[in-house]
């Protein structure tokens with residue numbers, strides 16, 4: 001098994017969702033690499049049917065959080081300093097596959113740079129509702145795009161977290 005040990009495998013096998021972040025903003029160049037890794041994801045016919053917007057405006061994020069939770073003490077994105085929204089063109093055949101693939105590339109790239117992340121369905125779900133429309137518009141997400149994935153990014157407050165379990169019996173040989 002020794003020959004199958006490399007940084008990519010190690011990063012994938014050790015990534016876990018982070019739900020407590022430092023308030024420090026993530027390194028700008030690191031974010032740029034993470035976003036670029038998202039763009040490198042496989043996607044149907046290379047149509048790249050995504051819109052990717054990153055948000056570091058705390059006022060905007062807090063306002064959005066309040067619209068979802070009605071409680072300024074709790075944060076659906078765990079007070080992460082950066083949130084990336086990946087939206088897909090609903091007119092494209094494969095947007096629903098392509099956007100999560102871009103998201104996965106981003107979280108793996110982030111983990112390799114010691115940047116924590118967590119996919120936040122609360123955010124993407126809300127932006128697709130009538131009440132979320134105003135925020136979707138503010139972010140400049142085109143009308144016929146669906147917000148597929150929202151990802152919180154930041155430096156974890158605790159470096160070593162335990163991994164959630166996976167059921168290996170989900171893998172079958174036919």
Ligand SMILES: Cc1cc2nc3c(=O)[nH]c(=O)nc-3n(C[C@H](O)[C@H](O)[C@H](O)COP(=O)(O)O)c2cc1C
Pocket residue numbers: 015016017018019118119120121122123163164
């Ligand atoms: C589609 C999707 C939606 C998720 N939404 C949330 C969320 O709203 N809040 C949250 O804390 N975690 C969310 N997660 C993270 C999952 O809970 C997490 O990936 C899962 O429990 C496995 O844990 P791990 O990522 O640490 O391996 C979401 C993950 C996915 C893929």
